[in-house]
Amino acid sequence: MGRVALVLALVLSFAGRVAAKDPIYRLSIGDPARRDKDAAVVLDAITDTAAGETIEPVSLGQRLTSARLVLVGESHTSSESHRVELQVLRALHDAGRHVVIALEMVPYTGQAGLDGWISGAWSEQDFLDRGHWYDVWGYHWGYYRDIFDYARRNGMRMVAVNAPRELVTAVRQKGLSSLPADQASHLPPSIDTSSEDHLTFFKASFDEGDAMHGGMTDAAWKGMLSAQATWDGAMAWNAVKAFERVAADPQSVVVVLVGSGHVAYGLGIERQARAYFHERIASIIAVPIADEHGPVPVVRASYANFIWGVAHEKDSAWPTLGLSTRTADDGRRIVIDVEKDSPASRAGLAVGDMIVAIDQTPIANRESLNRVLAGYQWGDVAHVTVHRGEAEITLGVPLRRQP
Numbered sequence: 001m002g003r004v005a006l007v008l009a010l011v012l013s014f015a016g017r018v019a020a021k022d023p024i025y026r027l028s029i030g031d032p033a034r035r036d037k038d039a040a041v042v043l044d045a046i047t048d049t050a051a052g053e054t055i056e057p058v059s060l061g062q063r064l065t066s067a068r069l070v071l072v073g074e075s076h077t078s079s080e081s082h083r084v085e086l087q088v089l090r091a092l093h094d095a096g097r098h099v100v101i102a103l104e105m106v107p108y109t110g111q112a113g114l115d116g117w118i119s120g121a122w123s124e125q126d127f128l129d130r131g132h133w134y135d136v137w138g139y140h141w142g143y144y145r146d147i148f149d150y151a152r153r154n155g156m157r158m159v160a161v162n163a164p165r166e167l168v169t170a171v172r173q174k175g176l177s178s179l180p181a182d183q184a185s186h187l188p189p190s191i192d193t194s195s196e197d198h199l200t201f202f203k204a205s206f207d208e209g210d211a212m213h214g215g216m217t218d219a220a221w222k223g224m225l226s227a228q229a230t231w232d233g234a235m236a237w238n239a240v241k242a243f244e245r246v247a248a249d250p251q252s253v254v255v256v257l258v259g260s261g262h263v264a265y266g267l268g269i270e271r272q273a274r275a276y277f278h279e280r281i282a283s284i285i286a287v288p289i290a291d292e293h294g295p296v297p298v299v300r301a302s303y304a305n306f307i308w309g310v311a312h313e314k315d316s317a318w319p320t321l322g323l324s325t326r327t328a329d330d331g332r333r334i335v336i337d338v339e340k341d342s343p344a345s346r347a348g349l350a351v352g353d354m355i356v357a358i359d360q361t362p363i364a365n366r367e368s369l370n371r372v373l374a375g376y377q378w379g380d381v382a383h384v385t386v387h388r389g390e391a392e393i394t395l396g397v398p399l400r401r402q403p
Contacts, residue, residue: 024204025287029197030265030302038298041309043289049301057087060284060306061095068243068253068279071269073260073304074286076139079317080310081286085257086147088284089156097253099156100246102239104258105137105144106160108186114158117148135367136164140318140374147257159242161256163187163234171230172223191233191272193226198267202228205261229272232262236273243279260285265302288312319378319399323349331365332356335386343382347397353386360385 028035039049046055048063055063064070072088074081092099106114113131116122124145127133133141151158167183176187202225216224239256246252262268263283270281285304290296290312299307322342325333335353338345355363358372359382376382376399385394 024201024264025296025299025303027201027204027265027300028302029200030267030300034301037301039301039303039307040298041287041289041296041307043309043311045309046284047307047309049303049305049307052301057091057308060088061091061097063306064092064097064253064282065095066280067282068247069239069273069277069281070253070255071263071281071283072255072257072285073263073283074257075260077143077316077318077320078286078288078310078313079143080288080313081260082143082147084284084286084308084310086150089147089150089255092253092255093154093156096251098246098249098251099154100242100252100254101147101151101156101158102161102235102242102254102256103158104162104235104256104262105139106131107136107162107164108160108234108238109164110136111160114160118152118155118158120152132367134370134374135365138366138370142318142374157242159238159254161235161238161242163231167234168227168230172227186234186238187230188233188237188272188276190275191229192275193222193229195267195271197265198229198271199225201265201267228261228268232268233272235262236269236277239269240273240277243277263304265300265304282306284308286310315378315401318374319343319376319380319401321349321373321382321384321397321399325355325366325369327366328354333363333366333369341402343397343399347384347395349384349386349395349397350388353388355384355386356392357385359383 034049039047039052040054041047042054046057046060048055070088072085074085089099089101110131113122113127117127122130128141163186170179176184176191179187199221203221235256235258239254243252243254256269258269263285266283270283273281283304284306286308287299288296288311289309321344322339323335323344324337326336328334333355335349335351335355338349338351355369357363361372363369363372378399378401380399382397382399383394384397385392
């Protein structure tokens, strides 16, 4: 596995992960005025971390009156955080704001698909197929369907702000100056990769003993952070460009739906945007009141401007195999990591396995893998055929949650 592929796999994993251990919530980084204070996590309520007040969701619209860029941090497989995103959109809409939704889920090259969706020219199936949802994003469409439906019913413009994976690779390999003009227009002239706070947060976001990052050098960590900052910079730049198109309307607001790793402590999109955007930026992150280590009663106040307390979800709504893959030379998917106690590990899937088919459906690429997996429910059994060494074997993978 090449170094660039490893970096991108790790960064993509980081971008949407829910914090796995308390320290990530309790780092003394970010805003100096709040970095040494705590904020309560209250189920189904919102904590204004600057004021130290707990408010009801109905009051959020008023608190965001002057905000022109609102960053909402999600965990990609958390139904609770997607419910929060929808409630934020509703709160702003009900307060009379004219909402533009900026999406990490779609690279800027996919804008035509969003336009087709909002106009009604594309059906749901059109959007998934022609927009290549299961390639460009990959997470189950069911997590996002209510948000997309709400946007279309209310005529909210949706804007693709993410950078394609290949652009981030090009920046890492050759630098910003190497990009052609059409690509460079979607990135700021410079991207700040030098924040020690950001590096502290980035390292804390990976579990100790994680096989994919154990023993990494400082240079490798900084390389990963550079890739992460490129994503942050691209999304900041494209979100601000979307705002500039509606800035003359005093009720306009751009809401960025994005993985919480791009929002936390103001170190991702917000830090990159501060170099050229001088309107108010507000951040909201859904935080579960407990994780696998126990209750999470408080977080550091600098974690976000608003903390929305949500229920702990032990498992995702839709099943996953519990493995990570990368693209092999022939375009197929090769396993690079298997999570402990996951369906994949219990069934015997291993690093190095080349996925050939699932229930006799050929797996030719990332999109076909994600599309097939989206068809399963908990309790189903996926029969995964892999090349392992010189052999081809089929393993039954019961998609069961651990009690």
